[in-house]
Amino acid sequence: MPADPIRRRLLLAAPALLLSGCKVFDRLPRDGGLRDVLESANTLTDLTLGNLADGHLAPEYTRADIRQPMRPNGVTSPPDEDYLRHLASGWADWRLTVEGAVERPLALSLPELMARPSRTQITRHDCVEGWSCIAEWTGVPLSRLLSEAGLRPEARFVVFRCMDTIERGLSGNVLYWESLALRDALHPQTILAYGINGGALPVPNGAPLRLRVERQLGYKMPKYLRGIEVVADLPGQGGYWEERGYDWYAGI
């Protein structure tokens, strides 16, 4: 054991230096050089996980695994006037629009969506924060609507527009939005859910309609949907949280 006080002081100082060195990560600008280097690993992660999961279904569970109500997160009670008006009228005038790079744009009411063939799946919802919750979801497969609308050759991404304001900023309110690659949009477990655990989707969980993308994290599954836009190029970073530093492919 070194008794030499200088050496001991150096040994004690080393962890403090290491820790203060970590403050370098405190100022990682969204498009800075260091952040770009670190984010380059996301490309590797996304390619690896996306290809590994390709063609596979997310695990499905049994009714016995549903042990609690679905935990809501993010916006749980949209303050928006339009949303509240639709809610008060029982979604009578609400329509889900499907437009963009499609042959036949659609505008579907809730009964029209519910009249289509549905898929029911008991799956695990994983939040980016770390928690998980199992629930049964019922909805219309997104692939069904996209084939009804007819994808044009340039179609590569699907953008989801929502009715809920998630952030009030100086430059106006920000509505939640998300996007998916066609590969995930056409996956059999990717559904537009209007039912949960045998009942109608309640407001905290995204009434009247929310997306389920079972091989990704919760932030890829927007609630309070109003429109779907098929596009050739991704607008911006591809979603509300993506523009705040989260990875676009939320596979891990």
Next chain:
Amino acid sequence: MDIERTGRGPLVYRQNVWTRLTHWIWAVALFLLLLSGLQIFNAHPALYIGEQSGFAFDNAVLVIGAEPHEAGPLEPRGEPPPPAVGTVTLFGQRFEATGLLGWSGGEARAFPSWATIPSYQDLATGRVVHLFFAWVLVATLLLWLLASTLNGHLREVIPGWRDLRALSGDIADHARLRLHYRRRYSVLQKLSYFGVLFLLLPGMVLTGLCMSPSFNAAAPWLLDVFGGRQTARTLHFVEMVLLVLFVVVHILMALLAGPLNELRSIVTGWYRLSPGEDPDAR
């Protein structure tokens, strides 16, 4: 023969360049993985057993939280709010750890700001840092495995029967701090390095992957191996604690054994043996 004999025992070339290089990459990567991992943990500071997190039922094994101080006399207007109590609930047992866990720096946060990257709450950046160094960890493991297979270092860390028979003697020697400076690792060294390299680090990667919903679709059997996603997350945390313990003991042993000789061997490769040790004994 690259051995220089002196009066203090022979100086031998003990650590090859691949062992030294991977050691230091791991030192940096594991440090940053730890601090970014604690940032991620802070986003939901609770650990559970099973597939899901119990909100309407209790399957939590660890919860770190903050509670207000017990109601006392009302604070006069304009006074700062009374500080809260940081709590740790482990298997239902509640402990207070204000200042370190649950509540520190005047805010509710599971691990304190000096233990997370970034120092403030920023899950997005924590994830970017964590996943980058996760790849560094995996690449370094593969590099080490390949190099160590080719250069023979692999055999040096795998304990054999001869080592295990010497276990009780080695424990007694370590307990009395009667350390030997030999060409070979002692059995306790072999067991701990083997445990870290073949169990803890691969286990970290697998439990980490098990938290990926995409990887769950590709390999649902791994969920069954670990007993569900939330159990995998709990194991990831437990393995982190074990790795931290390993690093603490590892540094402590290097200090006790003589930091200059130990550091020299992992920086330059050259290591001084005890007087009279055979420099060629493997």
